[in-house]
Amino acid sequence: MIGRHPSENVRVVAALTMPFIGVFGVYVIAHGHYGPGGGFAGGVVLAVGVVLARLTIDPKLVDRVFPPIVGTLALVVGMSVFLLSALVPMLFGGQLLDYAAVDVGSATDSRRRYLGIMIVEFGVGAVVFGGILSIFDRLSAQVRR
């Protein structure tokens, strides 16, 4: 069931839609300020795109684009980005996660908080993407044998 789907149609359609799912996932994360969605939903969309590739396309091919380490890596990187960026305002004498205190450049306070929201969203997105992908990879490794 995992990889190498017998039907040519399914493989071609999955390969064609995958990049669009990826772009939509990034759009949902980056567009959380204005529309529904944000880090959590966007991370799930991104992960579903990779899971679709894992389900239909030859594992050797998919592993070259998304090696099995990608899930764990995204998990750790996302968490580190979120935690470390949460500490940055404290270096400037502010409180934890108070991005308005970061006194760099000429941006207004509201603009700094806007960018802080963006960082938080991308951190959450990476954690959700990595978590879902690593659980799926571990679980599907038991089917492949």
Place this chain on the structure above:
Amino acid sequence: MTWQLDLLLLTLLMACAVVAVWVRSMIATVAVLAAFSLFVALLFAGMGAPDVAFVEAVLGSAFVGVLLLVAVFATGDRPAGRDRRAVWIAGPCTLLFAGLLLVASVDLPDRGDPDAPAHQGVAREFLERSITDSETPNVVTAVLADYRSLDTLGETLVVFTAALAATLVLRRRSTS
């Protein structure tokens, strides 16, 4: 949201829940549970909560379905044997719990009621100030990632720990 649509979606939800328990094949159960999630997402969207509906549609009906399917393939599609006597314990317990929920729901404020306690305290401040504070029109995002970002940090830590723990447990099982 019109009450007819509400009623239709709730009826479909109940039907999905009953069918999911009734069906013998595990794969069919997974498919019905995905449909259940989709109806829940539609219900959320009708309540004016597109953020929650989005997550429910993507996670509940797309990804959890795939995850459960893989789990079924990893363990084998064996329907569990039904113990008829269990109905005598599970039935009254379920009815009691449903009754408790119904009793508790009487005290809930009406949906969208502006005088509800949830809309009185700090929520009004968030609604009025999210654009001047953080240039973010979507108040849900402003609350999640700015006003209450410490909660989000905690939630993300929970997701991180859970994913790591699940990965490690599954890795041990596959090597042994």
